[in-house]
Amino acid sequence: MIKFTIITLFREAIEPYLKTSMMWKAVDKGLAEFNFVNLREFGLGPHRSVDDTPYGGGDGMLLRCEPVFAAIESVKSKDPSAKVILPTPVGEIWNQKTARSFMEASEHYIILCPHYEGYDERILSIVDYKISLGKYVLTGGELPALIIVDSVVRLIPGVLGGEKSAEIESFSDGDNLEYPQYTRPEEFRGMKVPEILLSGNHGEIAKWREEHSGTADNSSKY
Numbered sequence: 001m002i003k004f005t006i007i008t009l010f011r012e013a014i015e016p017y018l019k020t021s022m023m024w025k026a027v028d029k030g031l032a033e034f035n036f037v038n039l040r041e042f043g044l045g046p047h048r049s050v051d052d053t054p055y056g057g058g059d060g061m062l063l064r065c066e067p068v069f070a071a072i073e074s075v076k077s078k079d080p081s082a083k084v085i086l087p088t089p090v091g092e093i094w095n096q097k098t099a100r101s102f103m104e105a106s107e108h109y110i111i112l113c114p115h116y117e118g119y120d121e122r123i124l125s126i127v128d129y130k131i132s133l134g135k136y137v138l139t140g141g142e143l144p145a146l147i148i149v150d151s152v153v154r155l156i157p158g159v160l161g162g163e164k165s166a167e168i169e170s171f172s173d174g175d176n177l178e179y180p181q182y183t184r185p186e187e188f189r190g191m192k193v194p195e196i197l198l199s200g201n202h203g204e205i206a207k208w209r210e211e212h213s214g215t216a217d218n219s220s221k222y
Contacts, residue, residue, distance in 0.1 A: 002106050002156065003033045004149050005082065007071045008113040009050070011036045013142045023150065026159045034149070037075060039113075042067040051116050060117025068112065068123050075110050082108040083128040086119075087144035089137070091130030098131075099151040111148060113141030177214035 006014060017023065018034050026032035043050045044066060051061040076082055092098065102109070112127070124130070133144050154160060182193040196208045 001031060001033060002103065002153065003035070003082075003108040005035045005037060005075050005108070005110045006113065006145050006149075007037045007039050007068075007075075007110060008142055008145070009039050009115055010113075010140065010142055011038065013140075014146055017146055018149070022154055022159055026153045026156060029158060031156045031158055032153050037071050039067055039071050042070040042074070054117070058117075062117055063114055063119040063123065065120045065122050068119070069126060072110060072112065072126055079108050082110050084126055085109055085111045085129045085131055085148065086124070086127040087111070087114065087133065087141045087148070088119075088130050089132055089135075091132040094131050094133050094148065094151070096151070099148075100155055102148075102152045103155040111141070111145045113145050115140045179209040179213045 008014060015036065018027075023032070023034075027034065039050055040048050042048075044064070050064060050067040052064050054060070054062050072084055112123075131144070131148060133147060138144065182197060186193050186198065194208070196204055199205070
C-alpha cells in the first residue's frame with residue numbers, strides 16, 4: 001500500500017477529488033491511503049499564525065519554520081520512515097518516470113502544501129523531494145499535491161481498468177506519445193476511423209499504432 005499524508009491549510013480543496021473516481025477506487029481496494037494534517041493546528045499564538053513577513057523586506061508572507069516542522073514531526077513520530085515532498089519552483093521537474101519510481105517504492109509520503117509568498121528557506125532541511133510541475137506559479141500547493149498523488153496512484157496495479165492501461169499511454173516509456181484511438185461510430189461528420197483498425201488484423205494494427213505513436217492530439221490523459 002502507498003500512503004500520502006497531506007499537510008495543508010485547505011483540506012476542503014483536496015479531499016473531494018480524492019473521494020472520487022480512481023482515487024476512491026484505490027482506497028476502496030486497500031491500495032492507497034490518504035490522510036490530512038491541518039497546518040493551522042500547529043500555528044503560533046492565539047490566532048495560530050503560520051506565516052510572517054520576510055527579513056529584508058518584500059511583499060507577501062512566508063510560512064514559518066515552527067508550525068511546518070511541528071506538523072511534519074507529528075507525522076514522523078508515528079512513521080519515521082515517511083518521506084517529505086515539497087512542491088517548489090526549485091525542484092526536479094515531475095514526469096512519468098518519477099511518478100512510477102514513487103509508485104514502485106510504495107512508501108509513506110508527506111506532501112507539504114506551501115502558501116502565501118513562499119516558505120522560510122530552512123524548511124528545505126527536512127524535505128526529501130523538491131518537486132516542480134513547470135515554469136509557472138500557483139497560489140498554493142494543493143493543486144500540485146493532487147497532481148502528484150493522482151499521477152502516482154493511477155499507476156498502482158489494479159487501480160486502472162485494463163491490465164496494461166498504464167503501460168501503453170503517453171510517457172510510459174520516456175518521451176513516447178500514445179497512438180490515436182477511436183470508438184463508435186465508424187464515421188462521424190465525415191471523419192472516418194482508419195480502415196486498418198476495423199480489419200481485425202492484429203499484426204497490422206500493432207504496426208499501424210507503432211507508426212502513428214506521437215501523432216494523437218485527442219488523448220484525455222494529460
